[in-house]
Amino acid sequence: MYRALVVGFGILLGLNSLGHAGEPKEHIVKIVSDYENLRMYFKPKTILIKPGDTVTWVNVAAEEHNVLVYPDGFPKGAKPFASHYMTKEGEKWSHTFKVKGSYEYHCISHLPMGMHGTVIVARPSAEEEYHIPTITEMQAYTKRLREYFEEDEFKYKPRKKRADAAPADHSRMKHASKH
Numbered sequence: 001m002y003r004a005l006v007v008g009f010g011i012l013l014g015l016n017s018l019g020h021a022g023e024p025k026e027h028i029v030k031i032v033s034d035y036e037n038l039r040m041y042f043k044p045k046t047i048l049i050k051p052g053d054t055v056t057w058v059n060v061a062a063e064e065h066n067v068l069v070y071p072d073g074f075p076k077g078a079k080p081f082a083s084h085y086m087t088k089e090g091e092k093w094s095h096t097f098k099v100k101g102s103y104e105y106h107c108i109s110h111l112p113m114g115m116h117g118t119v120i121v122a123r124p125s126a127e128e129e130y131h132i133p134t135i136t137e138m139q140a141y142t143k144r145l146r147e148y149f150e151e152d153e154f155k156y157k158p159r160k161k162r163a164d165a166a167p168a169d170h171s172r173m174k175h176a177s178k179h
């Protein structure tokens with residue numbers, strides 16, 4: 001009897017921990033088309049989730065939008081994501097996040113309106129933790145940009161180039177400190 005009680009209690013505890021910490025959640029991000037103010041945006045713009053959770057983007061209006069992670073905007077070891085173009089009111093697209101870190105995404109066609117957002121899985125990524133895009137990935141992304149923008153309108157500079165500037169400054173600082 002006592003043994004059965006202990007086992008039963010253990011099962012209860014197990015179920016309890018599953019029901020709280022471990023159960024994946026679905027989070028909704030609205031894709032808002034504010035025609036009056038000429039603003040297209042994601043609401044919320046930044047969302048904090050847990051590994052294993054899913055984010056579902058919902059197109060609020062009958063406007064064409066997509067959800068696409070930057071080629072250098074997701075953690076190393078994670079997979080990039082890109083939705084189809086959502087055009088209908090109420091149209092949805094979901095992605096499940098497994099790797100911890102920051103995912104910086106945007107809608108390509110409305111990029112000039114600042115239409116971008118961030119999904120943070122457990123904690124934000126440090127600069128060196130972001131995926132470094134391959135030449136093929138860069139070319140594929142540039143090709144997508146060219147569907148909407150001319151070459152002189154939008155030049156894509158990957159994160160690696162931005163990060164490269166840091167060691168140069170650092171070495172100069174070190175050099176200066178010698179004198």
Ligand SMILES: [Cu+2]
Binds near residue numbers: 065110
């Ligand atoms: Cu859009």
